[in-house]
Amino acid sequence: MDVFRPRESAKTALNNKAIEAENLAKIYRGNIKAVDGITFSIDQGEIFGLLGPNGAGKTTTIKMIMTLTTKTSGSLHVFGLDVSKYSEQVRKMIGYIPQSISVDADLTAYENLLIFSKLSYVEKKERDSRIHKALEYMGLSARKDEIVKRYSGGMMRRLEIAQALVNHPKLLLLDEPSIGLDPSSKKQVWDSIRQLNQEFGTTILITTHDMNEADELCDRIAIMSEGKIAVMGTPAELKREVGGDIITVEMSDSYHIPSFPKVIGKIIRNDDLEIEILTEDGEQAIPLIADFFRGHGISVESISINKANLDDVFMKYAKRRLTDEMFKSVRKTRRDFARHSR
Amino acid sequence: MNIRRFFSSAITITEMEARKIRHDSTELWTRIIQPALWLLIFGETFNTIRAIPSGNFSYLQFLTPGILAQSVLFISIFYGITVVWERDVGIITRLLSTPSPRYSIVLGKSIAAGLRGVLQAIMIFLLALILGVKVRFDPFDITGVFLVVILFAMCFSCLSMLLASYMKTRDRMMGIGQALTMPLFFASNAIYPISIMPSWLQYVSIVNPLTYAVDAIRSLLVEGNYANLPIDILVLAISTVIFQVLASRTIKKLLE
Numbered sequence: 001m002d003v004f005r006p007r008e009s010a011k012t013a014l015n016n017k018a019i020e021a022e023n024l025a026k027i028y029r030g031n032i033k034a035v036d037g038i039t040f041s042i043d044q045g046e047i048f049g050l051l052g053p054n055g056a057g058k059t060t061t062i063k064m065i066m067t068l069t070t071k072t073s074g075s076l077h078v079f080g081l082d083v084s085k086y087s088e089q090v091r092k093m094i095g096y097i098p099q100s101i102s103v104d105a106d107l108t109a110y111e112n113l114l115i116f117s118k119l120s121y122v123e124k125k126e127r128d129s130r131i132h133k134a135l136e137y138m139g140l141s142a143r144k145d146e147i148v149k150r151y152s153g154g155m156m157r158r159l160e161i162a163q164a165l166v167n168h169p170k171l172l173l174l175d176e177p178s179i180g181l182d183p184s185s186k187k188q189v190w191d192s193i194r195q196l197n198q199e200f201g202t203t204i205l206i207t208t209h210d211m212n213e214a215d216e217l218c219d220r221i222a223i224m225s226e227g228k229i230a231v232m233g234t235p236a237e238l239k240r241e242v243g244g245d246i247i248t249v250e251m252s253d254s255y256h257i258p259s260f261p262k263v264i265g266k267i268i269r270n271d272d273l274e275i276e277i278l279t280e281d282g283e284q285a286i287p288l289i290a291d292f293f294r295g296h297g298i299s300v301e302s303i304s305i306n307k308a309n310l311d312d313v314f315m316k317y318a319k320r321r322l323t324d325e326m327f328k329s330v331r332k333t334r335r336d337f338a339r340h341s342r
Numbered sequence: 343m344n345i346r347r348f349f350s351s352a353i354t355i356t357e358m359e360a361r362k363i364r365h366d367s368t369e370l371w372t373r374i375i376q377p378a379l380w381l382l383i384f385g386e387t388f389n390t391i392r393a394i395p396s397g398n399f400s401y402l403q404f405l406t407p408g409i410l411a412q413s414v415l416f417i418s419i420f421y422g423i424t425v426v427w428e429r430d431v432g433i434i435t436r437l438l439s440t441p442s443p444r445y446s447i448v449l450g451k452s453i454a455a456g457l458r459g460v461l462q463a464i465m466i467f468l469l470a471l472i473l474g475v476k477v478r479f480d481p482f483d484i485t486g487v488f489l490v491v492i493l494f495a496m497c498f499s500c501l502s503m504l505l506a507s508y509m510k511t512r513d514r515m516m517g518i519g520q521a522l523t524m525p526l527f528f529a530s531n532a533i534y535p536i537s538i539m540p541s542w543l544q545y546v547s548i549v550n551p552l553t554y555a556v557d558a559i560r561s562l563l564v565e566g567n568y569a570n571l572p573i574d575i576l577v578l579a580i581s582t583v584i585f586q587v588l589a590s591r592t593i594k595k596l597l598e
């Protein structure tokens with residue numbers, strides 16, 4: 001399928017990074033440091049996730065890339081082009097889905113795409129086929145001639161994604177794309193993002209509050225907090241850093257375990273009927289733990305696993321007051337564990 | 343910058359407006375009420391009592407171009423509200439994130455205001471026909487009126503977009519629109535000739551673009567005397583270009 005393949009332009013050599021930001025900063029009026037000197041780069045063909053709590057500066061970063069707002073200082077290049085000098089060329093290479101709905105509710109879906117593709121200078125002979133393919137791809141063909149006002153929120157979101165595809169972007173900026181989508185539409189959006197990336201090498205920058213989504217999709221992740229990048233790496237690297245998985249064993253009778261083999265893990269809680277064990281790799285530890293309990297003649301009701309996830313990473317780096325006390329303690333023990341096992 | 347692309351973008355923005363009007367034309371019909379009241383009540387009354395000198399023509403004939411210009415002024419001076427609303431629902435973000443240059447988007451928006459102005463003019467022609475006001479229904483004059491209306495609507499819609507870039511909210515735009523329309527209207531030749539104004543107001547009316555628009559429309563529609571037409575159009579064109587350039591430069595502020 002050749003539907004959404006971006007066209008190579010002469011100006012953008014292959015060896016350029018898709019995005020290159022150096023000490024990029026945006027200060028709004030009133031001395032609000034929305035983005036406070038961030039440096040990062042995104043390779044061509046990468047799916048990059050930008051995470052962070054509300055107000056961290058994610059949308060502002062995306063708007064600077066999209067040339068919707070001007071940077072205060074630093075440098076920003078998209079496929080080697082300086083965004084402040086070549087804003088029109090830069091916009092031509094990017095597909096953008098803003099955080100809030102931006103389709104025109106007074107037009108039909110088809111008209112929305114038609115106007116947008118005209119403004120994006122999609123060639124006339126290709127226009128109609130691209131529009132129809134994008135509508136079909138997002139499952140909107142049947143209702144393409146209906147006024148968008150009558151669409152549901154999720155359908156509008158899908159229309160926006162369709163819109164971002166008609167100009168065959170080399171770079172797709174998605175600001176919380178799956179907000180308001182039902183699980184199946186969300187899955188569909190994830191699939192299309194992956195497909196665009198794999199088949200056509202589209203570079204993707206995505207912001208999200210859904211850690212699961214970030215984990216599923218992204219090759220690399222940066223967590224922003226208060227305008228700065230707090231940490232950056234692959235999801236696996238980041239998860240490793242916050243510690244291992246927690247195994248909870250529920251016993252039939254109360255039993256206190258005096259010593260536990262260090263190779264399996266470390267007991268972090270031993271209540272009457274429940275034991276929590278911190279391990280480096282939960283899946284591998286479960287059979288060993290089961291053997292251990294059987295060996296000691298302790299009968300076990302259930303064994304459950306709580307894998308380290310990006311939520312933990314997020315909580316660690318996102319400066320925000322936690323309300324969930326339990327979560328805090330789990331995090332603390334995980335951190336301790338990480339420190340110990342170093 | 344590619345000229346062909348530039349104009350094609352502007353026309354696309356206008357097309358967008360035309361499609362919206364096609365889907366829902368209620369606004370067009372409600373906009374006929376006010377000019378109808380002006381002509382029916384104010385016009386008929388002053389026509390009868392002959393309180394205002396209107397030269398060789400009846401007062402209704404004199405007034406019709408003024409009311410036409412007034413209603414186009416309303417459409418265009420409040421056009422910024424539409425743009426602020428479009429900002430609120432994300433459409434401006436969408437438009438500004440296309441590769442189309444900002445100038446072409448502002449130009450397209452102002453032509454769209456011109457389109458609304460022309461539709462309004464057609465309505466007022468119909469109204470004049472119904473009321474039996476004698477106007478010159480000559481193809482050349484009608485076309486001329488349309489062109490003047492477009493230019494005039496472009497001029498004030500650009501001023502409105504320029505103001506919107508700074509005002510940023512619908513409420514403020516509503517306020518500023520109301521604060522502007524009445525002074526502009528009364529300091530013009532829309533409902534009485536300049537010659538009967540106090541002299542200070544005459545000076546104000548000279549720098550008021552509305553005066554030139556009314557004058558141009560009146561000479562095409564009623565008088566058939568084109569002597570002042572070049573000056574009228576020149577003044578309108580220069581103001582349009584100035585507001586156009588300023589609005590294009592500031593429109594991005596709307597997003598901040």
Ligand SMILES: Nc1ncnc2c1ncn2[C@@H]1O[C@H](COP(=O)(O)OP(=O)(O)OP(=O)(O)O)[C@@H](O)[C@H]1O
Binds near residue numbers: 055
């Ligand atoms: N137009 C603006 N004018 C002034 N301050 C702004 C503006 N837009 C954003 N900010 C401020 O900049 C900071 C970063 O905002 P931004 O929208 O980039 O956050 P975000 O990471 O996208 O948050 P969220 O997850 O809530 O979308 C916030 O403190 C916000 O109040």
Ligand SMILES: [Mg+2]
Binds near residue numbers: 058059060175
């Ligand atoms: Mg945001």
